[in-house]
Amino acid sequence: MMNWRALSHTKQERIWSEVNQLIKWKPGSRFHHIIPLDPYRMFDISSGMSGKASNDDVVRVLNDLETSILKAFQSCTGNQDVIYALDWQHDGYTFSPHQAMPKDEFGDWPVPIFPDRDYYFFFHQGFSWGLLDDLWKCTITVFGEELLKAIDKYRPILFQNR
Template sequence: MMNWHALSHTKQDQIWSHVNKLVKWKPGSRFHHITPPDPYRVFDISSGVSGKASNDDVVRVPNDLETSILKAFQSCTGNQDVIYALDWQHDSYTFSPHQAMPKDEFGDWPVPIFPDGDYYFFFHQGFSLGLLGDPWKCTITVFGEELLKAIDKYRPILFQDG
């Protein structure tokens, strides 16, 4: 997939190490907390969890989330910037939000925005803004002033209560 570039294991380890310090996350700890740098907001996404969403929403809500987040990323990044897409304990990638976003055979990005069982973290290459998906708490935490403003402008359906 042209715009998705897998990170080497060495690079992944370096990025995760930096991320764990940045957001004070201790994966595997029973009482894990994700605390990103200020400013940040936590959005409850439990209404999008399978079983709680209507059949129409099962497709519409994740697509809307991807579209909205992509617009938000585009508005806070330059054409040459990349986003790290991190999938806890799986392959991680970089992508440009300004290029085509191909999907896999299931219609998903290699690392989806909606955390459906795994932690999915997205960081600007300079780590000044990002998005942290927590599958256990059914939340997406958005940090960085520019990204928060962009989320307000391109608000996903799921974030209406946030």
């Protein structure tokens, strides 16, 4: 997966340290609230986890989420920029949203957009904007003015007000 470059252990530790300071996240504590930078918006994604929808509907909504977020990432980055993709307690990566986005054997990015097993965080290389998944609260939080504007332009079905 050429576009997805694994972070070295040292670099990953440095990035997590920065992230924990930036969003006041204390993983492993009873009070692991994520406090994103202003401006931010939190989107309820529980409908994507609902057992009520058909499998085809879920696949359609999750594919739309990935496509929409990728378009938003592309509109907020230059060709040389990278995004940090962090998976709590697993390997982290950098990737360019302007290159091919290969998927694993399950049809996912190495760090998926939709939180199905863990906390997944995406940050622009300069930490000026990002996307924070919280599986336990069924939310995706988007912060940073540039990414919020892009999300408004390429709004995923899952983020539509119902």
